Amino acid sequence: MTVTRGLEGVVATTSSISSIIDDTLTYVGYNIDDLAVNASFEEVIYLLWHRKLPTQSELEKLNKLLAENAELPKEVLDHFKMYPIDKVHPMGALRSAVSLLGLYDEDADKMDAESNYLKAVRLQAKIPTIVTAFARVRKGLEPIAPRTDLSFAANFLYMLTGNEPEAIAVEAFNKALVLHADHELNASTFTARVCVATLSDVYSGVTAAIGALKGPLHGGANEAVMKMLSEIGSPDNVESYIREKLNNKEKIMGFGHRVYRQGDPRAKHLKAMSEKLTKLTGEPEYYEMSTKIEAIVTGEKNLPPNVDFYSASVYHSLGIDHDLFTPIFAVSRVSGWLAHILEQYENNRLIRPRADYTGPGMQTYVPVDQRG
Ligand SMILES: CC(=O)SCCNC(=O)CCNC(=O)[C@H](O)C(C)(C)COP(=O)(O)OP(=O)(O)OC[C@H]1O[C@@H](n2cnc3c(N)ncnc32)[C@H](O)[C@@H]1OP(=O)(O)O
Numbered sequence: 517m518t519v520t521r522g523l524e525g526v527v528a529t530t531s532s533i534s535s536i537i538d539d540t541l542t543y544v545g546y547n548i549d550d551l552a553v554n555a556s557f558e559e560v561i562y563l564l565w566h567r568k569l570p571t572q573s574e575l576e577k578l579n580k581l582l583a584e585n586a587e588l589p590k591e592v593l594d595h596f597k598m599y600p601i602d603k604v605h606p607m608g609a610l611r612s613a614v615s616l617l618g619l620y621d622e623d624a625d626k627m628d629a630e631s632n633y634l635k636a637v638r639l640q641a642k643i644p645t646i647v648t649a650f651a652r653v654r655k656g657l658e659p660i661a662p663r664t665d666l667s668f669a670a671n672f673l674y675m676l677t678g679n680e681p682e683a684i685a686v687e688a689f690n691k692a693l694v695l696h697a698d699h700e701l702n703a704s705t706f707t708a709r710v711c712v713a714t715l716s717d718v719y720s721g722v723t724a725a726i727g728a729l730k731g732p733l734h735g736g737a738n739e740a741v742m743k744m745l746s747e748i749g750s751p752d753n754v755e756s757y758i759r760e761k762l763n764n765k766e767k768i769m770g771f772g773h774r775v776y777r778q779g780d781p782r783a784k785h786l787k788a789m790s791e792k793l794t795k796l797t798g799e800p801e802y803y804e805m806s807t808k809i810e811a812i813v814t815g816e817k818n819l820p821p822n823v824d825f826y827s828a829s830v831y832h833s834l835g836i837d838h839d840l841f842t843p844i845f846a847v848s849r850v851s852g853w854l855a856h857i858l859e860q861y862e863n864n865r866l867i868r869p870r871a872d873y874t875g876p877g878m879q880t881y882v883p884v885d886q887r888g
């Protein structure tokens with residue numbers, strides 16, 4: 517057996533949702549650079565789920581469905597008050613809440629295409645409400661009900677703070693959502709597909725995917741980048757901090773990628789936003805630290821920043837709690853997970869690779885009282 521560690525380079529499925537070819541990322545054939553500048557996140561959701569951009573009326577219909585489905589069952593909100601809320605990571609809370617949500621959806625185990633589409637709408641609509649409600653409840657604040665007259669990006673920021681966000685914050689947040697929406701067969705999307713390929717339900721697939729996104733080698737890296745920036749504290753400390761980490765063969769969070777070789781095309785958009793927002797908030801040092809880190813890591817290791825690197829200082833500038841960065845990734849990426857889950861159901865086959873066994877040879881069972 518030939519083992520491909522980490523399945524590097526293994527092509528495990530066909531997909532018509534997104535592609536990474538020669539370091540260019542497209543959603544259904546649209547270059548991410550084009551979408552980042554021009555598209556609303558709602559249009560991207562439609563694009564990923566329908567493989568075409570919506571007409572005005574199709575978009576309005578989706579917006580209405582999302583708005584109508586954004587409220588949470590009372591049981592899910594009450595649940596937040598039941599666990600040790602100050603000790604729980606919001607990704608753990610999100611994972612549990614999504615699983616719980618499935619218990620209150622009568623269609624959870626229906627497998628026809630229409631029921632699965634409607635479950636996708638419900639999850640896409642409710643996940644921002646879960647993340648923002650949890651963020652407030654843990655501070656002793658009341659959750660804020662979603663509004664039907666705001667865009668997806670604006671509504672998220674509104675539910676988080678209770679204030680209507682400024683246009684620049686909405687623009688930045690929308691762009692971040694667009695940039696994070698899908699990414700071919702990344703670890704969390706693969707997890708979702710493996711899960712539903714057993715013909716398990718949509719809630720199980722998304723719960724599994726949240727678990728995979730949480731890790732610092734994947735979505736959890738954005739929070740880890742912020743932790744690093746906070747530890748460094750000032751541009752003057754970057755050089756010694758990063759060189760020490762590299763000398764100790766530690767990884768620098770937010771750098772490297774399994775697929776991209778020349779660089780992650782999403783990073784430049786986040787970098788530009790980081791520069792603009794950190795200036796506006798009067799904390800340009802976060803951008804300065806970031807660019808200094810980039811210069812050293814790129815120079816020493818030839819590793820360019822990935823999507824998680826500059827998103828950290830962007831979210832920080834938007835005033836978002838650092839441990840909400842990865843849940844925000846999920847708010848966007850759930851659109852891609854759902855597109856892949858629906859695609860998997862359309863042409864399903866169980867995903868079941870092999871392992872090259874490296875344990876002991878054949879052994880004979882010895883009863884417990886005779887074992888030395
Ligand atoms: C949305 C996302 O998921 S984007 C990725 C987010 N994750 C991170 O930013 C975490 C930091 N980066 C990493 O850990 C890796 O680059 C990954 C997980 C993204 C990709 O991993 P892989 O393709 O498996 O590469 P692997 O971890 O084997 O690294 C290959 C070599 O580059 C080095 N390397 C890779 N990333 C980094 C890094 N961030 N800092 C320092 N060295 C690194 C490794 O130490 C290894 O060196 P070696 O061959 O001398 O042992």
Ligand SMILES: O=C([O-])CC(=O)C(=O)O
Nearest residue numbers: 698699701702703774823
């Ligand atoms: O594709 C990957 O391996 C990780 C990534 O960048 C993403 O999920 O956005």
